[in-house]
Amino acid sequence: MARRVGIDLVSVNAVRDSIRQFGDRYLKRFYTEAELRDCDTGQGIVAERLAARFAAKEATLKVLRPGDEAIPWRTIGVARHGPGWVTVELSGRAAEIAAESGLSDFELSISHEDNYASAVVIAEVDLSNRRTDPMMSA
Amino acid sequence: MTEEIRQIIADHGRLSVDAAGLAPDADLYHAGMTSHASVNVMLALEDHFDVEFPDRMLKRSVFESISAIEAALNELRAETPVS
Numbered sequence: 001m002a003r004r005v006g007i008d009l010v011s012v013n014a015v016r017d018s019i020r021q022f023g024d025r026y027l028k029r030f031y032t033e034a035e036l037r038d039c040d041t042g043q044g045i046v047a048e049r050l051a052a053r054f055a056a057k058e059a060t061l062k063v064l065r066p067g068d069e070a071i072p073w074r075t076i077g078v079a080r081h082g083p084g085w086v087t088v089e090l091s092g093r094a095a096e097i098a099a100e101s102g103l104s105d106f107e108l109s110i111s112h113e114d115n116y117a118s119a120v121v122i123a124e125v126d127l128s129n130r131r132t133d134p135m136m137s138a
Numbered sequence: 139m140t141e142e143i144r145q146i147i148a149d150h151g152r153l154s155v156d157a158a159g160l161a162p163d164a165d166l167y168h169a170g171m172t173s174h175a176s177v178n179v180m181l182a183l184e185d186h187f188d189v190e191f192p193d194r195m196l197k198r199s200v201f202e203s204i205s206a207i208e209a210a211l212n213e214l215r216a217e218t219p220v221s
Contacts, residue, residue: 010174014152018174022181030177058173070197073177 002125006062008055016047032077051117052110053078059121102126150178162205176201189214
């Protein structure tokens, strides 16, 4: 069994600026309803939490390796489980690519400190379970 | 249109180089634009040019250079009848 890993780092200030400049267009275009709910303390969206989720999406893309294919940002979601841990939830084309590539058992860890938020994603790759093998079709 | 795109990139692309000196086909990601910054560039382009990038265009190559962005905007404008 092989593994793939993806990592990403996002500026919290950049996310804060995006919320300020583009508001709901930014929030609803790139984040799932569950993500927005998890980032809202009742006094507004917490930019640090949102930045960690954007980093998680990008880290997941590095695991999926879709090349230049368009993957809607909302098809990669972060689900929060209690106070301490999060998981990746794939839907649509992101889930299809994962299946086609034999990717499963995604694990996610996120963190933030001051102006930076980071995420690491690891997934197992079952090469025998790939629906398509680019090495074979090349 | 090229200079309008260049200004939007300067304002939202968070490049590590001066956008004024970028060639039209210069790689914006190599110039320091992150994925998150490309999202801001896209939203600012939508505001400025009154278009909406569909999901199929939300990929790296569409935002990788000034000329690529210009081609995408021209495609969007051709698809959208002027009212």
